[in-house]
Amino acid sequence: MQADHVIRALSALAQEHRLAAFRLLVQAGEQGVAAGVLAEKLDVPPSSMSFHLAQLANAGLVTHRRESRSIIYSADYTAMNGLMGYLTENCCAGMSCSEDAACLPSPERKTA
Amino acid sequence: MQADHVIRALSALAQEHRLAAFRLLVQAGEQGVAAGVLAEKLDVPPSSMSFHLAQLANAGLVTHRRESRSIIYSADYTAMNGLMGYLTENCCAGMSCSEDAACLPSPERKTA
């Protein structure tokens, strides 16, 4: 992951509503959350939510799929891992989180 | 570390020059780097560099001390750890970097 991409990811997360949305998506796991649900939960008008989700998508942090009338967003754990990797490698003093430590795609979890 | 603070930290890093500066500061370790040196290395006018360093300082990611005529900036590893901690806990799927994994303050290193 290169600096340019990292900056987009950081910018994407550096905003109240987007950080909150991303957190919800991470909690939701693979199944994801519909745009409208996010808008409602975060108390943000649909058009604004759409704007923010587009930014997250542009940064590669989320993916989306249509499901009937809804568009379901889900967190992209690989991208998040990439970001974390960059930060630990470049913005921490050398070592830290080991190779195998990573953002896991909520594998067998079903709680949230 | 709470969301509000996290957002300021992310915003601080979400900028080309600031990310680059922070990386240099992390590499430099405890001894830090003078504002002017950063400005020169990044090819940014002093006033602009000052602006960016103020943002990093405001986000708590760097500290500064005067040393003769220079003002030396250094990365605050504790703050960076806090940020990483928040991200792993809230933006990754549950577990990942274990408790002991962290951004170390370049302990006995002297290379850079």
Added chain:
DNA sequence: TCCATATTTCTATATTTGTCGAATCATTGG
């Protein structure tokens, strides 16, 4: 004290970002 160096603050300006209603597009059910 006077000058040079190192930085910051001030000021103005250009650019980017966030907001949100209205209009538009896609999908489903009747």
Added chain:
DNA sequence: CCAATGATTCGACAAATATAGAAATATGGA
């Protein structure tokens, strides 16, 4: 095909951010 639902795009505007020269503020040396 038409209406209803869920979401995005458009457009206008407000607010925050980035840039950088000029002026102001420390510090150290002659």
